[in-house]
Amino acid sequence: MDFSFGAENEELRGRARAWLTRHLTGPYAQAAGLGGPGSEHEGVGTRRAWERELGRGGWIGQGWDLPPGAYGQQRLSLTGQVVWAEEYAASRAPARVGHIGENLLAPTLVTYGTREQHDRFLPGIARGEELWCQGYSEPGAGSDLAGVRTAAVRDTADGRLRVTGQKTWTSLARDADWCFVLARTEPGSRRHRGLSFLLVRMDQPGRIEVRPIRQMTGTSEFNEVFFDGAVAAEVVGGEGNGWTVATGLLALERGVSTLVQQIGFAAELERVLAAYAAATGGAAGAGDPVLRDRLVRQWAELRTMRWNALRTLGTAGAADGGPGAPSVAKLLWGGWHRRLGELAVAVRGAAATAGPAAWAPDLPYGPGLDEDQRLFLFTRADTIYGGSDEIQRNIIAERVLGLPREAR
Numbered sequence: 001m002d003f004s005f006g007a008e009n010e011e012l013r014g015r016a017r018a019w020l021t022r023h024l025t026g027p028y029a030q031a032a033g034l035g036g037p038g039s040e041h042e043g044v045g046t047r048r049a050w051e052r053e054l055g056r057g058g059w060i061g062q063g064w065d066l067p068p069g070a071y072g073q074q075r076l077s078l079t080g081q082v083v084w085a086e087e088y089a090a091s092r093a094p095a096r097v098g099h100i101g102e103n104l105l106a107p108t109l110v111t112y113g114t115r116e117q118h119d120r121f122l123p124g125i126a127r128g129e130e131l132w133c134q135g136y137s138e139p140g141a142g143s144d145l146a147g148v149r150t151a152a153v154r155d156t157a158d159g160r161l162r163v164t165g166q167k168t169w170t171s172l173a174r175d176a177d178w179c180f181v182l183a184r185t186e187p188g189s190r191r192h193r194g195l196s197f198l199l200v201r202m203d204q205p206g207r208i209e210v211r212p213i214r215q216m217t218g219t220s221e222f223n224e225v226f227f228d229g230a231v232a233a234e235v236v237g238g239e240g241n242g243w244t245v246a247t248g249l250l251a252l253e254r255g256v257s258t259l260v261q262q263i264g265f266a267a268e269l270e271r272v273l274a275a276y277a278a279a280t281g282g283a284a285g286a287g288d289p290v291l292r293d294r295l296v297r298q299w300a301e302l303r304t305m306r307w308n309a310l311r312t313l314g315t316a317g318a319a320d321g322g323p324g325a326p327s328v329a330k331l332l333w334g335g336w337h338r339r340l341g342e343l344a345v346a347v348r349g350a351a352a353t354a355g356p357a358a359w360a361p362d363l364p365y366g367p368g369l370d371e372d373q374r375l376f377l378f379t380r381a382d383t384i385y386g387g388s389d390e391i392q393r394n395i396i397a398e399r400v401l402g403l404p405r406e407a408r
Contacts, residue, residue: 005079005082005083006079008080009079009080009083010083012076012080012083012084013083013086013087016083016084016087016088017087017091019057019059020087020088020091020093021091023053023057024091024093027046027049028046028049028050028053028093028094030046031043031046031047031050031094032092032093032094033092033094033095034046034047034094034095035047035094035095035096035097036095036264037221037378039095039219039221039374040095040097040171040172040219040221041219041220041221043094044097044175046094047094047095047096047097048097048128048131048175050093050094050128051096051097051098051128051129051131052127052128052129053128054098054128055072055126055127055128055129056127056128058072058073058074059073059074059084060073060098060102060125060126060127060128061073061074061102061106061122061125061126062074062075062076062080062081062084063076063078063081063103063107064106064107064110064122065107065110065111066110066118066122070122071118071122071123071126072123072126072127073126082310085260085263086260086263088260089260089263089264090263097131097172097175098125098128098131098132100131100132100133100134100171100172100176101125101130101131101132101178102125104132104134104180104249105121105125105132105180105249106121106122106125107249108180108197108236108245108248108249109121109122109236110122111248112197112236112237112241112244112245112248113236113237117199117234117236120234121178121199124177130177130178131172131175131176131177131178132176132177132178132179132180133170133171133172133173133176133178133179133202133225134170134171134179134180135150135167135170135179135180135181135182135200135225136148136167136182136246137167137168137169137170138150138165138166138167138168139166139168145182145246145247146191146192146195146243147191148165148182148183148184148195149165149184150163150164150165150166150167150181150182150183150184150227151163151164151165151183151184151185151187152164152181152183152184152185152196152198152232153185153187154185160231160232161185161196161198161231161232161235162229162230162231162232163181163183163198163200163227163229163230163231163232164227164228164229164230165183165226165227166224166225166226166227167179167181167224167225167227168213168222168223168224168225169213169222169223169385170210170222170223170224170225171221171222171223172221173202173210173223173225174210174212174223176202177201177202177203178199178200178201178202179199179200179202179225180197180198180199180200180236180249181197181198181199181200181227181232182195182196182197182198182242182246183195183196183198183232183242184196185235185239185240185242186239186240192243193240193243194240195240195242195243195246196235196237196238196239196240196241196242197235197236197237197241197242197245197246198232198234198235198236198242199232199233199234199235199236200227200230200231200232200233201230201231201233204230204231206228207227207228207229207230207231208225208226208227208228208230209225209226209228210223210224210225210226211223211224211225211226215377215378250326250387258309258329258333261333262302262305262306262309262333265302265333265336265337265340266302268340268344268375269298269299269302269340271344271371271372272295272298272340272343272344272347272372273295273299275344275347275348275372276291276292276295276347279347279348291343291346291347294339294343294346295343298336298339298340298343301332301336302336304332305329305332305333305336308328308329308332309329312325312328312329327387327392327393327395327396328392328396330386330387330389330392331389331392331393331396333382334382334383334386334389335382335383335389337379337382338379338380338382338383340375340379341375341376341377341378341379341380342376342379344372344375344376345372345373345376348372352372352373352376394406
């Protein structure tokens with residue numbers, strides 16, 4: 001296959017690089033590299049301002065299936081989106097806090113929402129002004145999404161749906177303005193039936209409580225969210241059709257963003273390779289041959305993941321076996337990143353187990369960690385969050401290979 005980019009994409013690359021160079025100054029330059037998985041607590045205020053900067057430049061919503069400029073956004077092809085994502089990652093711009101709204105909620109609204117819902121919610125996302133979080137997982141329904149128990153009941157007084165229940169592992173819930181919530185709107189329904197996809201405003205004092213979850217890294221980017229009669233502003237796709245909408249959204253989760261993620265992975269791998277070179281004096285063939293083999297394999301697997309992501313881009317959710325592409329991608333990068341965390345500490349040996357004497361001022365929930373230690377601890381979760389490896393293998397087995405369903 002031809003993985004090269006054409007002249008039009010290279011022109012876009014130059015334009016994107018120039019824009020990023022002009023705008024990544026002052027506080028945005030100081031926030032370079034902040035945020036992202038494992039570090040979402042970092043520089044949230046500056047990153048929110050950066051979202052608005054991106055919105056003014058028209059860089060939010062490039063992949064929405066809408067006419068160019070419908071809500072102020074540029075419209076780019078899939079390869080154009082890849083180019084922008086690569087340049088963005090290479091510039092070390094702050095990690096996006098608007099990812100969930102732009103790349104998950106907005107395309108779902110475009111597909112399943114009404115024109116009125118488009119006009120109400122898409123402009124705020126495109127301008128970088130309204131942030132979203134995802135209310136899917138629950139204590140008893142993580143990867144098994146059909147087991148949700150959070151319920152929404154129609155209020156007889158005002159006719160509005162009121163949501164009661166608990167969600168967990170909710171990234172950015174403390175900073176989000178809105179949450180899209182999968183809830184049970186048909187009493188007595190089970191599994192994927194009777195669910196609805198609801199849009200809920202987070203600013204409802206006494207109706208919504210957010211509790212941070214402390215992680216091994218000492219940070220608290222994930223949260224528990226408790227709903228106690230919170231008002232749902234909108235239903236997307238109609239009541240009872242939540243399973244279709246929710247699974248449609250999940251198919252969007254591993255598209256162009258996977259390639260962005262891999263650029264971050266490459267930077268982490270370079271850091272580990274540099275540490276190995278420093279430990280061995282940079283001499284060819286020096287050091288532990290087993291570690292050398294693991295590092296080479298890690299590099300080769302990252303290249304393979306990139307080619308696979310480019311090959312499958314645009315097939316997610318297709319009727320011809322596309323549902324397997326997101327699951328394969330998640331299996332590949334989850335295991336790869338966890339092994340990288342193990343390599344990072346293995347290269348340093350016993351020294352990697354030593355912690356700093358003082359607490360880091362930017363980590364109020366626990367002791368400071370260096371980059372390798374944080375990478376090792378956070379990547380323990382990579383094969384669990386976003387759909388565990390077991391769930392991804394089941395999806396591939398049942399929906400792609402046509403194997404019998406797992407006995408329940």
